[in-house]
Amino acid sequence: xxxxxxxxxxxxxxxxxxxxxxxxxxxxxxxxxxxxxxxxxxxxxxxxxxxxxxxxxxxxxxxxxxxxxxxxxxxxxxxxxxxxxxxxxxxxxxxxxxxxxxxxxxxxxxxxxxxxxxxxxxxxxxxxxxxxxxxxxxxxxxxxxxxxxxxxxxxxxxxxxxxxxxxxxxxxxxxxxxxxxxxxxxxxxxxxxxxxxxxxxxxxxxxxxxxxxxxxxxxxxxxxxxxxxxxxxxxxxxxxxxxxxxxxxxxxxxxxxxxxxxxxxxxxxxxxxxxxxxxxxxxxxxxxxxxxxxxxxxxxxxxxxxxxxxxxxxxxxxxxxxxxxxxxxxxxxxxxxxxxxxxxxxxxxxxxxxxxxxxxxxxxxxxxxxxxxxxxxxxxxxxxxxxxxxxxxxxxxxxxxxxxxxxxxxxxxxxxxxxxxxx
Ligand SMILES: Nc1nc2c(c(=O)[nH]1)N[C@H]1C(S)=C(S)[C@@H](COP(=O)(O)O)O[C@H]1N2
Ligand SMILES: [Mo]
Numbered sequence: 001x002x003x004x005x006x007x008x009x010x011x012x013x014x015x016x017x018x019x020x021x022x023x024x025x026x027x028x029x030x031x032x033x034x035x036x037x038x039x040x041x042x043x044x045x046x047x048x049x050x051x052x053x054x055x056x057x058x059x060x061x062x063x064x065x066x067x068x069x070x071x072x073x074x075x076x077x078x079x080x081x082x083x084x085x086x087x088x089x090x091x092x093x094x095x096x097x098x099x100x101x102x103x104x105x106x107x108x109x110x111x112x113x114x115x116x117x118x119x120x121x122x123x124x125x126x127x128x129x130x131x132x133x134x135x136x137x138x139x140x141x142x143x144x145x146x147x148x149x150x151x152x153x154x155x156x157x158x159x160x161x162x163x164x165x166x167x168x169x170x171x172x173x174x175x176x177x178x179x180x181x182x183x184x185x186x187x188x189x190x191x192x193x194x195x196x197x198x199x200x201x202x203x204x205x206x207x208x209x210x211x212x213x214x215x216x217x218x219x220x221x222x223x224x225x226x227x228x229x230x231x232x233x234x235x236x237x238x239x240x241x242x243x244x245x246x247x248x249x250x251x252x253x254x255x256x257x258x259x260x261x262x263x264x265x266x267x268x269x270x271x272x273x274x275x276x277x278x279x280x281x282x283x284x285x286x287x288x289x290x291x292x293x294x295x296x297x298x299x300x301x302x303x304x305x306x307x308x309x310x311x312x313x314x315x316x317x318x319x320x321x322x323x324x325x326x327x328x329x330x331x332x333x334x335x336x337x338x339x340x341x342x343x344x345x346x347x348x349x350x351x352x353x354x355x356x357x358x359x360x361x362x363x364x365x366x367x368x369x370x371x372x373x374x375x376x377x378x379x380x381x382x383x384x385x386x387x388x389x390x391x392x393x394x395x396x397x398x399x400x401x402x403x404x405x406x407x408x409x410x411x412x413x414x415x416x417x418x419x420x421x422x423x
Contacts, residue, residue: 058098066090068099071167074155079107080210082149084170087300087322088307093174093350093357094144097237100173103149103253105210108239111259116243118185118227122264123200125190132229132243138180138188141226143249144356146324148172148295150252150279150401157392157399160408160419165305168407168419172324174357177247179228182221186265194265197222203270204246207261214255215269216248220293224249224355227260250326250355251293252401254279284396297385298404299323299333299360299377310415314368319346323358325379330358332378337364339372339408339422340387346375354380371411372422388421 031037059066068083075081085101102108113132121127152171155161162168186202194200202221205213216225226247229236236242241258248255254274269275281289301321304310310317323330330352334343344362352358360375377385388405395402410420 066099068101069166071155071162080105082151082171084166085173086166087170087172088165088302088305090302091320091359093322093352093359094232095173095175097175097231097234097240100175100240101149101171102239103171104208104239105212106208109208109259110238111207111242113243118244118260119262120185120189120265121262122203122266123191123194124186124265125193128185128189130185135180135185135227135229135244138184140178141181142176142178143224143226143247144174144176144353145247145249146172146174146295146355146357147247147253147256148298148324148326150254150292150295153298153403153405153407154400156388156405156407156419157397157403160421163306163419165300165302165407166307169300169302171253172357174324175231176233177226177228178230178233179226179244179247182225182227182246182263183223185227185263186221189265191265194218194267199267201266201269203262203264203266203272204255204257204260205262206241206257207259212254212257212274213270213272214257214274215266215272216255218265220248220251248293250295250328252279252295255293279401281395281401282398284398286398289395289402292402295324295326296402296404297323297325297327297330297377297379297383299330299375299385300407301335301373301375301409304373304411304415304417305409306417306419309417310366310411312415314366317364317366319362319364319373320349321346321360321375323352323360323375323377324356325377325381325383326355327383328354328380330377331380333358333360334376334378335360335362336374336376337371340374340376340406343376368413370413371409372420373409373411373417374406374422376406389423 066086066089070083082103086099116132118130149171197218200218201215203215205211228247229244244260246257246260303320323333333346335346336343346360346362349359349361391405408420408422409417411417
């Protein structure tokens with residue numbers, strides 16, 4: 001095991017606090033001498049805010065650290081950049097839009113519904129242009145899906161680098177989308193002109209300056225792709241593609257075109273920037289893996305983690321995290337406390353939907369000793385999340401994208417955690 005230098009100086013302080021707390025059962029505070037129990041508190045002595053105070057609510061100020069964050073040195077500016085979902089502080093599976101990671105190539109644009117147009121052209125019987133109001137008249141569907149940028153965990157290929165689940169794994173969000181299936185719209189335009197659909201593609205692009213064009217094989221386009229206008233029940237936020245984005249379940253986030261403006265049926269992939277020089281994986285011999293659309297099964301422990309140290313001493317505690325697979329449902333998640341030597345099967349908090357986040361928990365009696373925490377996801381295809389070593393063996397060290405390896409947190413006796421690698 002490679003153990004980085006322990007820079008922590010709070011060990012003694014926390015250990016002292018832990019000793020005091022250990023005598024209590026979890027959740028059993030004492031009433032005696034606790035003014036919060038024995039005295040009427042200010043919030044019970046007056047009136048609260050009226051219902052007109054907050055027409056649209058934000059989280060209470062005490063949660064102000066649960067926010068998207070970026071890593072300044074990662075990109076040259078904030079326009080073509082990325083920020084990260086505070087996954088360490090969330091629970092359940094749904095990501096609120098207000099803290100869901102953003103990835104823009106030319107900034108988030110403001111596009112009114114009235115100015116919105118979606119064109120379908122190319123090898124179709126009737127090229128069409130839809131307004132936003134037109135889209136609302138087609139039969140609608142609701143589905144929960146994760147969206148993961150292919151670059152998620154990309155900084156970790158060469159070694160443990162970023163100290164926090166938010167930064168190592170936060171290029172992901174999971175929302176309930178409402179919209180129209182792409183199949184419905186393609187059929188409206190008519191695919192007769194396309195002939196044999198087996199070798200056809202759609203090229204999708206956005207209304208922003210980058211356009212972020214991507215080619216999608218027709219088989220996927222007719223399967224589960226959604227033209228979505230609502231997320232978690234409300235309109236898409238500007239930064240997620242208002243008023244309309246593409247949802248490409250299980251496939252890399254780059255294909256989820258925001259501010260969707262055109263869908264062209266083609267007889268070949270376009271080979272755009274985003275699918276050639278970017279979002280491909282250069283292997284050890286210099287050749288590149290291409291068309292790596294599906295995001296393989298992956299998981300991460302969100303708490304404890306570097307931003308979520310254990311705040312108490314030995315005794316009952318909850319280990320939790322999330323798992324997902326672009327191939328379907330998560331069927332099992334195992335957790336190791338000893339860097340992968342032994343494993344316990346975690347409890348799934350939700351029986352995960354296909355291509356959506358699954359929450360897992362392992363409820364343990366912590367003995368106060370250090371742990372090398374890992375989680376390992378399995379999906380319905382039988383695929384098992386690989387170790388970093390296994391992934392490097394097949395993919396080499398040139399890659400940025402598609403790193404779905406097992407993550408290790410070194411949890412120390414004082415409860416603090418650090419991003420490390422075990423071998
Ligand atoms: N039009 C457009 N669509 C886009 C992008 C973009 O820059 N412009 N970025 C892509 C990338 S790389 C990702 S990972 C996802 C991120 O979606 P989000 O910003 O809603 O998290 O959007 C994709 N769709
Ligand atoms: Mo991305």
